[in-house]
Amino acid sequence: MVLFEKAPAKINLSLDVLGKRTDGYHDVEMIMTTIDLADRVRLYAIEQDRIEVSLESRYVPSDERNLAYKAAVAFKRRYGLPFGVHIHIEKNIPVSAGLGGGSTDAAAVLRGLNRLCSFGIPEEELADLGAGIGSDVPFCVYGNTAIATGRGEKVEPLASPPSCxxxxxxxxxxxxxxxxxxxxxxxxxxxxxxxxxxxxxxxxxxxxxxxxxxxxxxxxxxxxxxxxxxxxxxxxxxxxxxxxxxxxxxxxxxxxxxxxxxxxxxxxxxxxxxxxxxxxxxx
CATH class of the missing domain: 3.30.70.890 (GHMP kinase, C-terminal domain)
Incomplete structure (x- = not known):
């Protein structure tokens, strides 16, 4: 079985920094919304008990440094996987661009593995898991338009922007x-x-x-x-x-x-x- 997940980029309508946290991160207040520029993530089961990531980009690693790989590892540790998984990422979002490319790929992997395994895990749990991977991952799990606070892990939906x-x-x-x-x-x-x-x-x-x-x-x-x-x-x-x-x-x-x-x-x-x-x- 092969599953596809769309991984849309985000833009910040606002980004505010409120202070420095004791854990080294900053407290932020961000309004983000998704745009129709997206990576395409393909997931399918493999016989070997391992996680594989492939992509055609010389700027993005395919090993444990990749956020999509980290997402799969985190999912496997928390929920288990009855099989190995291959993840292929078709990159369309520019790298290191402020558009959340790595975070949205990680979020797509969490959603995709949930579907692939038919676990029925609520989005709230996936977002909580994503918070340990990257600050923008929880928002990317939900998508749409939202305000993110804390270090990005607290996400509340907002009304969508006017069409433009x-x-x-x-x-x-x-x-x-x-x-x-x-x-x-x-x-x-x-x-x-x-x-x-x-x-x-x-x-x-x-x-x-x-x-x-x-x-x-x-x-x-x-x-x-x-x-x-x-x-x-x-x-x-x-x-x-x-x-x-x-x-x-x-x-x-x-x-x-x-x-x-x-x-x-x-x-x-x-x-x-x-x-x-x-x-x-x-x-």
Whole structure:
């Protein structure tokens, strides 16, 4: 039996850091939503009692460093597996891009193994298991639109955003989330108004949503990587109404209601950046 799981990317409508935790992580408050840019995860049983991961990407390991592999190991330890499993990942989400590519693959593996084994494990349990793999994994288990707090493990669903297009542009660099968080100066952060974004989502108010979006990691990443600032400036110059960096970067995205305008921004960005995408919101 072969199962397929869609593993959609996420973008941050907001990302706030509230403080440093005693366990070394940071307390965060993030509003995330899924987009129609996705990896495809294929799972099937094998006779050997082992976990295998395959993918065609020279930037992503297929061994125990891979979050999808870690997810399968965690699932096996907690629930057991009556067989070995092979996991193949078709990568479409850029790597080290702030779009949750590794986390969404891990979440897809947890959901897929649950289906493959017919265990009927509730999503809440899978999300709890995912919290030990990565901070964004619990959100990715649920998908849609949600606010995540704690270090990302506490997830509450929110109203979906108003329908719109998303233009994403990733400069040809990778950004380490750990490095960005290490550079944060808590006393200098300009916190986004998370409540206003929640209010805008509830009212399906596109303009209010765009004007309220914020990411406290932007100043750190933009200082370390000026090319990210350049991408953001170009998008704004093209008239994009909502422009923000996702996660720790370096991907910058724009929310656009009108397709023809979104297509124009997409075409314009392709002259400045190799990796540019035009997709819909899923959340």
């Amino acid at each position: 297009w998303v233009v994403l542009a990733k400069p040809n660099i990778g950004v380490s989330t750990r490095t960005i968080f290490q550079q944060i100066k808590l006393e200098q952060l300009m916190h986004p108004n998370t409540k206003e974004i929640v209010h805008a989502l509830s009212n399906k108010d596109f303009e209010h949503m765009c004007s309220s979006m914020g990411n406290v990691l932007e100043n750190v990443t933009l200082t370390l990587y000026p090319e990210v600032q350049r991408i953001k400036d170009i998008m704004k110059h093209m008239g994009a109404p909502g422009v923000l960096m996702s996660g720790s970067g370096p991907t910058v995205y724009s929310l656009v209601e009108n397709y023809s305008k979104a297509k124009r921004i997409y075409n314009g960005m392709r002259g400045f950046c190799q990796e540019v995408y035009l997709v819909r919101l899923l959340g």
